[in-house]
Amino acid sequence: MSVDGEVLAELTQAVWESFVDAEMPLVDLYDAPLETGPDGVVVGTIAIHGPEAGRVNVALPAQAASAAAARMFDIDPSAVAEADVHDATGELANMIGGNVKAMLAGEHHLGLPSVTVAPTDPYDAVASATLLWGEHTLLVTLDRAPGGTS
C-alpha cells in the first residue's frame, strides 16, 4: 500500500480539525505507544475490500472517545451516552478509511464501521500513527487483511 504512517497522521489531523477540535490540533508522535487509560480502549474499525484489502482502526482511550463524541455532537461531556461514543468513533474510522481508500490503486469498496471496547486482533500492520490530543493519545493503524484479498 502507498499509505504510510505520515499519511495516516495527516488524514486524521484533517478530520480531527474539521469535526472534533479546531483549537487543539493533533500532534504526531510517530511510533509512540498508545496510552490506554483506566477505562480501556474504544476502537473504530472499517474494512477496505479489494486488491489491497485491509482495515483502518482508530483506537483511543475511553475517556478521550467520550470527549471527542461530546465535541462532535456539540453537547456537554456529561450527556454523552455509550451509543454516542460508538457512533462518533465509527464515523471517525469511516472518514479516515474513506480517505485511505481513495489513495489506493484499483477498485476498492468500504465496509460499514464497527466499534469495540477492546483492541481488535491485529492483522499485519502496514502503517500506524500515534497522535497526541491534549493529555490523550490516539493510535491509527492500517492493517492488511490475511491473504490480501477481499
Added chain:
Amino acid sequence: MKVLVVDDSRVMRQIVVRTLRQAGFDGVDVVEATNGAEGLDVVQAERPDIVLSDWNMPEMTGIDFLTSLRARGDDTPFGFVTSEGSPEMRERASGAGALFLIAKPFNADTFADTLSPILG
C-alpha cells in the same frame, strides 16, 4: 427551502445540519433519513428541494438511492456528502445524476460554495 440529510451516522447528520447553518443557510427546513431506503420514503412524503446523502450506508447505499429516485422519474436535486471522494466515485456520482460530491472532511465554505446556486 427544505433539505433532506441522509446518513446512517447520527453525529454526521448533526454535523451536516450544523455546517448548513454555519454556511449561512439558517432558514432551511431539515428532514432526515438513516439510509437510502428510508430516504426514498422521505422524498416522497416531504418533497425536499435537495437531498444531501452519504454514500456508504446499510439497507440501501447512496448511489442505489439516487438510481432508484431517477428510475421512478424523480428529479429532486441530489448531492453526495461522503468520505469517498476519489475521481472514480465522483465520476460514478455524476453519471448517476448527482450535482456534486462533497468529500469529508468538509467545512462551511465548501457548503456555501457548493450549495449557494441551489439554496440561494
